[in-house]
Amino acid sequence: MKHFFAVLIIAFAGVMTHAQYGTNEIPAFHPARPAPAQKLPAILTEKQLAEQGLILPAQKESYKAAARASAIVYQVPCYCYCDRNHGHTSLRSCFEGTHGANCGTCMQEALYSYRQSKKGWSAKQIRDGIERGDFKMIDLQNVAPVQ
Numbered sequence: 001m002k003h004f005f006a007v008l009i010i011a012f013a014g015v016m017t018h019a020q021y022g023t024n025e026i027p028a029f030h031p032a033r034p035a036p037a038q039k040l041p042a043i044l045t046e047k048q049l050a051e052q053g054l055i056l057p058a059q060k061e062s063y064k065a066a067a068r069a070s071a072i073v074y075q076v077p078c079y080c081y082c083d084r085n086h087g088h089t090s091l092r093s094c095f096e097g098t099h100g101a102n103c104g105t106c107m108q109e110a111l112y113s114y115r116q117s118k119k120g121w122s123a124k125q126i127r128d129g130i131e132r133g134d135f136k137m138i139d140l141q142n143v144a145p146v147q
Helices: 002-021 046-051 057-068 070-074 091-095 104-118 123-132
Strands: none
Touching (some): 046 057, 057 091, 057 104, 070 091, 070 104, 070 123, 091 104, 104 123
Protein backbone atom coordinates (compact mmCIF):
# COMPACT_ATOMS: atom_id res chain seq x y z
CA MET A 1 0.00 0.00 0.00
CA LYS A 2 2.93 2.36 0.76
CA HIS A 3 4.25 1.87 -2.76
CA PHE A 4 0.85 2.60 -4.26
CA PHE A 5 0.67 5.98 -2.52
CA ALA A 6 4.27 6.80 -3.45
CA VAL A 7 3.56 6.06 -7.12
CA LEU A 8 0.33 8.04 -6.92
CA ILE A 9 2.14 11.07 -5.47
CA ILE A 10 4.87 10.90 -8.13
CA ALA A 11 2.26 10.59 -10.90
CA PHE A 12 0.33 13.55 -9.50
CA ALA A 13 3.49 15.66 -9.32
CA GLY A 14 4.32 14.75 -12.92
CA VAL A 15 0.88 15.73 -14.16
CA MET A 16 1.02 19.05 -12.30
CA THR A 17 4.48 19.83 -13.64
CA HIS A 18 3.51 18.93 -17.18
CA ALA A 19 0.37 21.06 -16.98
CA GLN A 20 2.38 24.05 -15.79
CA TYR A 21 5.20 23.89 -18.33
CA GLY A 22 3.71 21.95 -21.20
CA THR A 23 2.07 24.85 -23.01
CA ASN A 24 2.49 25.13 -26.77
CA GLU A 25 0.66 28.44 -26.89
CA ILE A 26 2.44 31.22 -28.74
CA PRO A 27 2.48 34.48 -26.76
CA ALA A 28 1.08 37.71 -28.20
CA PHE A 29 2.86 39.43 -31.11
CA HIS A 30 1.98 41.59 -34.10
CA PRO A 31 2.04 39.81 -37.48
CA ALA A 32 3.24 42.90 -39.37
CA ARG A 33 5.36 46.02 -38.88
CA PRO A 34 3.66 48.97 -37.17
CA ALA A 35 1.92 51.34 -39.56
CA PRO A 36 4.09 54.35 -40.48
CA ALA A 37 1.69 56.75 -38.74
CA GLN A 38 1.39 54.57 -35.63
CA LYS A 39 2.96 56.19 -32.57
CA LEU A 40 4.49 53.51 -30.34
CA PRO A 41 5.48 54.08 -26.71
CA ALA A 42 9.16 54.92 -26.29
CA ILE A 43 11.68 52.28 -25.30
CA LEU A 44 13.50 53.31 -22.13
CA THR A 45 16.87 54.96 -22.68
CA GLU A 46 20.14 54.06 -20.96
CA LYS A 47 19.74 57.17 -18.79
CA GLN A 48 16.24 56.15 -17.71
CA LEU A 49 17.52 52.67 -16.86
CA ALA A 50 20.40 54.12 -14.83
CA GLU A 51 17.96 56.29 -12.86
CA GLN A 52 16.30 53.03 -11.79
CA GLY A 53 19.63 51.42 -10.90
CA LEU A 54 19.55 49.13 -13.94
CA ILE A 55 23.15 49.37 -15.10
CA LEU A 56 24.28 45.82 -15.92
CA PRO A 57 25.70 45.39 -19.44
CA ALA A 58 22.99 42.89 -20.44
CA GLN A 59 20.30 45.33 -19.34
CA LYS A 60 21.77 48.30 -21.21
CA GLU A 61 22.58 46.35 -24.37
CA SER A 62 19.21 44.59 -24.56
CA TYR A 63 17.42 47.96 -24.41
CA LYS A 64 19.70 49.30 -27.15
CA ALA A 65 18.95 46.18 -29.20
CA ALA A 66 15.20 46.58 -28.71
CA ALA A 67 15.40 50.24 -29.75
CA ARG A 68 17.52 49.54 -32.84
CA ALA A 69 15.33 46.61 -33.92
CA SER A 70 12.05 48.17 -32.78
CA ALA A 71 9.96 47.05 -35.77
CA ILE A 72 11.32 43.50 -35.44
CA VAL A 73 10.72 43.11 -31.70
CA TYR A 74 7.21 44.51 -32.32
CA GLN A 75 6.61 41.39 -34.44
CA VAL A 76 8.10 38.89 -31.98
CA PRO A 77 6.38 37.06 -29.10
CA CYS A 78 7.94 37.04 -25.65
CA TYR A 79 8.32 33.58 -24.17
CA CYS A 80 8.28 34.74 -20.57
CA TYR A 81 4.53 34.93 -21.27
CA CYS A 82 4.26 38.50 -19.99
CA ASP A 83 1.26 38.97 -22.26
CA ARG A 84 -0.72 37.02 -19.66
CA ASN A 85 0.29 38.95 -16.53
CA HIS A 86 1.39 42.33 -17.82
CA GLY A 87 -0.81 42.78 -20.90
CA HIS A 88 2.18 43.01 -23.22
CA THR A 89 1.37 42.77 -26.92
CA SER A 90 4.84 41.72 -28.15
CA LEU A 91 8.48 41.57 -27.06
CA ARG A 92 8.72 45.32 -27.69
CA SER A 93 6.29 45.99 -24.82
CA CYS A 94 8.83 44.56 -22.36
CA PHE A 95 11.24 47.40 -23.12
CA GLU A 96 8.74 50.24 -22.82
CA GLY A 97 9.10 49.83 -19.04
CA THR A 98 11.55 48.06 -16.73
CA HIS A 99 10.18 44.54 -17.22
CA GLY A 100 12.77 43.73 -19.89
CA ALA A 101 15.66 44.65 -17.58
CA ASN A 102 14.47 42.20 -14.96
CA CYS A 103 13.82 39.21 -17.22
CA GLY A 104 16.53 37.05 -18.76
CA THR A 105 14.15 35.71 -21.41
CA CYS A 106 13.28 39.22 -22.60
CA MET A 107 16.92 40.30 -22.73
CA GLN A 108 18.00 37.15 -24.59
CA GLU A 109 15.16 37.46 -27.10
CA ALA A 110 15.88 41.16 -27.77
CA LEU A 111 19.59 40.55 -28.29
CA TYR A 112 18.87 37.52 -30.48
CA SER A 113 16.32 39.48 -32.54
CA TYR A 114 18.75 42.35 -33.03
CA ARG A 115 21.66 40.09 -34.04
CA GLN A 116 19.58 38.10 -36.49
CA SER A 117 18.07 41.24 -38.02
CA LYS A 118 21.62 42.55 -38.60
CA LYS A 119 22.21 39.34 -40.59
CA GLY A 120 19.21 40.19 -42.78
CA TRP A 121 16.72 37.79 -41.21
CA SER A 122 13.03 38.63 -41.51
CA ALA A 123 10.73 38.93 -38.51
CA LYS A 124 9.22 35.55 -39.48
CA GLN A 125 12.65 33.88 -39.52
CA ILE A 126 13.47 35.42 -36.14
CA ARG A 127 10.12 34.29 -34.68
CA ASP A 128 10.82 30.77 -35.94
CA GLY A 129 14.26 30.82 -34.28
CA ILE A 130 12.77 32.06 -31.02
CA GLU A 131 10.12 29.34 -31.12
CA ARG A 132 12.92 26.78 -31.50
CA GLY A 133 14.59 28.29 -28.43
CA ASP A 134 17.66 29.56 -30.30
CA PHE A 135 17.62 32.76 -28.21
CA LYS A 136 18.63 30.71 -25.16
CA MET A 137 22.18 30.56 -26.55
CA ILE A 138 22.65 34.28 -25.85
CA ASP A 139 25.08 34.59 -22.92
CA LEU A 140 23.91 37.44 -20.71
CA GLN A 141 27.15 37.34 -18.72
CA ASN A 142 29.22 38.24 -21.81
CA VAL A 143 27.11 40.55 -23.94
CA ALA A 144 28.73 42.13 -26.97
CA PRO A 145 28.03 45.84 -27.39
CA VAL A 146 25.11 46.70 -29.66
CA GLN A 147 26.36 48.88 -32.50
